[in-house]
Amino acid sequence: MAKFIRFLYRLVNYYLYFVVMACFLALVPNINPNYPLFNYIFKIAGFYLIPPIFGFIISPMLVMIVSALIMMGLGKIYAKYYAPKDPKVLVMTPEQFIEQIKQNEQAYIDKVVSEVKEEFGSDEEKQNDENSESEEINNDSK
Numbered sequence: 001m002a003k004f005i006r007f008l009y010r011l012v013n014y015y016l017y018f019v020v021m022a023c024f025l026a027l028v029p030n031i032n033p034n035y036p037l038f039n040y041i042f043k044i045a046g047f048y049l050i051p052p053i054f055g056f057i058i059s060p061m062l063v064m065i066v067s068a069l070i071m072m073g074l075g076k077i078y079a080k081y082y083a084p085k086d087p088k089v090l091v092m093t094p095e096q097f098i099e100q101i102k103q104n105e106q107a108y109i110d111k112v113v114s115e116v117k118e119e120f121g122s123d124e125e126k127q128n129d130e131n132s133e134s135e136e137i138n139n140d141s142k
Helices: 002-027 036-045 059-081 094-120 123-141
Strands: none
16 A cells, blocks of 8 residues: 555656646747647646636646645655655664674674573583482482
8 A cells, every 4th residue: 555655646746747847838939729739738737627817827826736735645644654664774884884783793692592592501500400410319329
């Protein structure tokens, strides 16, 4: 779902750029808006949603406002539900990176040592067990 929200966000963003470019195209004086290509571009950009008021075409402005609101809503949905699950990118110097690797290696070594001690027991525990067994044998023999 996160990828779909990002896709919609990008799609609306590209449409916003398209509307801005169509507005710049409308400023060119020799463009005939009745020509099929330009007519199609202006229709997609939303130039004909509201008729011009006193010669000003305000519908692209409304389209841009609505698309910006949609982009803000999609951004907030993504930030609230999906951004915490994204992997974090860390920026660090090479020295910090080497120090982090050393800490991770030491933590891994400590973990392995503790697992081995749990599985096989430490040498001290074995010696204590052997000493206690020998003492029991000696006590039994007396």
